Amino acid sequence: MSETPSFRADRIDRADLDRLVGVLDLQAALPDIRRLRDWAHAALAVRPGERVLDVGCGTGSEVVVFAGSAVAVGVEPNPGMCAVAAARAGASPARFVAGDAYALPFADGAFDAVYCERVFQHLAEPERAAAEIARVLRPGGRAVVIDADWTAALQDNRVLGEALSATVTNPFAGDELPDRLAAAGLRVTDTCARTVLTATMIALLARKAAGYGVSMSDTPDAPLSFRADRIEPGDLDRLVEVLDQQAALPGIRRLREWAHAALAVRPGEHALDVGSGTGSEVRVFAAAVGSAGDAVGVEPNPGMRAVAAERATGSSARFVDGDAYALPFADGAFDVVYCERVFQHLAEPARAAAEIARVLRPGGRAMVVDSDWATAIVHPGDPEVVRALGESMRANLANPHSGRRVPGLLTAAGLRVVDLGSQALVQEQSAATGPLVHMMGEAGVAAGVITADQRDRFFADLATAAAGGGFHLSVTMFAVLAQR
Ligand SMILES: C[S@@+](CC[C@H](N)C(=O)[O-])C[C@H]1O[C@@H](n2cnc3c(N)ncnc32)[C@H](O)[C@@H]1O
Structure with missing residues (x-):
């Protein structure tokens, strides 16, 4: 020695x-x-x-x-x-x-x-x-x-x-x-x-460096997160692009139409969107409540708020800083509260549900929309690779089974669930070679759950399938209407 x-x-x-x-x-x-x-x-x-x-x-x-x-x-x-x-x-x-x-x-x-x-x-x-x-x-x-x-x-x-x-x-x-x-x-x-x-x-x-100002196509392998506390300034453009692309898909369009019809917001009402992202739904509320009402989006990410405010030019929609865990409003301040695809990013969604119930007036309506990532389908692809990618993706979400949990969370917060809508968010064939699939594969390699060879094979399988119209990538979203 x-x-x-x-x-x-x-x-x-x-x-x-x-x-x-x-x-x-x-x-x-x-x-x-x-x-x-x-x-x-x-x-x-x-x-x-x-x-x-x-x-x-x-x-x-x-x-x-x-x-x-x-x-x-x-x-x-x-x-x-x-x-x-x-x-x-x-x-x-x-x-x-x-x-x-x-x-x-x-x-x-x-x-x-x-x-x-x-x-x-x-x-x-x-x-x-x-x-x-x-x-x-x-x-x-x-x-x-x-x-x-x-x-x-x-x-x-x-x-x-x-x-x-x-x-x-x-x-x-x-x-x-x-x-x-x-x-x-x-x-x-x-x-x-x-x-x-x-x-x-x-x-x-x-x-x-976060890769400030680079577009999604420049960095297809960079991890992407919607968690407010993780959005880097450089990610913002990519997040907005993904939200816009998803908003254009029939699954989201139909579910939002259903949600707005079910909420039936009237002129003069006060409507809130929690985690309002690009602000598209706050603008819809602003048109419905008119000049006598109020349509507000709460969004903790300053970059996202700036995008939403810019897009709302000419609308009375307004956007404020705030967190779903501590909404900056008085008890009973709203007739309607909307919250779409936010709970999946929250480690304590029960706190957000309690806040939604708190800021609703008695008789007010809430609509909480979220995906349940156990319903994600990727086809075709080696089943082992698809399973590993799904598990890895779920492991990175704070609340991956959010969709199934929303009714129970709203009920526990003192609201009465009155209706439930659902739509699968089905990607187009072009998504087989797009950024979402790319990010899934790269994230899987980065997490060490698949090899680079398996990733390349996965990309090739999906691209070949898409050429014949046989690619499928979807997740089911649930929209829960509840009343206080
Ligand atoms: C997937 S995006 C959905 C945006 C929008 N609701 C939509 O459906 O287009 C998730 C949003 O939740 C926001 N978010 C994340 N954590 C949050 C929190 N603790 N409180 C409020 N919003 C949050 C993010 O900043 C982001 O805008």
Whole structure:
């Protein structure tokens, strides 16, 4: 056994392992390491359901923290350390995989956030690890990289210098971090420094560019999210394009016609659309309520509100900032509340249902429309691939079975369900080679649920079917009319 334990994967032997784990545990208990990690978790602000990777995760402590709410994976080159991490994680859903920071075993854009603590100091080529972190981050994804800078300590301490050279490949890793991350295309947005023993530990929060201003066809593989808290400015054009394309499909047109007929909004009434997106339905309400009434859209995304307001020129439709969980209106303020395809993005849809009931006047009507993603059909395609893509897609939605849950949620909120309409949102044949199918395939590869070969085969199968009119892609939407 060597006297100096090494954290370098290629140097750890079995006998070193226990000592290394002991050192990591001691360091983890130091107040300044704890504070640095607290800062890192707050800065990364990982949201429920996000995918997080810890590169060089050691004993796996931070992966377990991330796994409390996110889908968390630790990558670690040393199989013994991986085994320690897995044993300590116990019942936590944290996952650990063998892999090297120079060649992360994940697809491009597979993670929303990456954490990497005290790894670069052990790497002869840290720029390769920085490039890999940037590669596996989705556009707009965040990274926290922490490392030590021993410059001050080394200045007049030769003994420390000798000891360090045996354990650390690069004692200036922390100092170099800003340049390393910038060179990898990550933009540093925040920094935190702490002195731990004799080293200055530097933590950087960095963000991968979101691809501002690019059109959907330029980035067919970028993940797309309707969750207000995840919409990046660069995604906005693509989201608007998708909403417009869907709004033109017969399934949505028919269901909206049915919904408006069932709600029968009258002149002078006050109507609200929760999560109003591009504002199309608020404009319909504005025409129905006339100048004596009021038609409002609540939308938390400022970019989407701006699009809606611009499109509403000449209409009395208005748009305000707000969240379905805390509608900015008084009890009983509305005769009618509409909410379409929003609940599927909410982890706590019961809160939104309660808010809809609260802002309705007694006798007021609500219409909540949503898809149930268990009804999604993709045809043709290898059944295994289709199943894997469906499961992966559902796993990324906060509330994938929203459609079936709406009547129960509205009833629990004190409303009486009086009617239910439904339509399948069936895509056209041209969608077989369009952005939606493209994104499904790319997201499946990024999530590691299908291989690149399976994706290519999937694309080819659908394109061939569409040429003969045999492609099918649909999901069923349900519209629930309820009364207070
Ligand atoms: C699929 S779009 C539907 C937009 C519109 N209702 C339609 O059907 O065309 C989902 C919308 O829900 C909004 N949204 C997401 N989370 C929300 C929340 N917590 N409160 C209100 N709206 C939210 C998004 O910003 C987005 O505009």
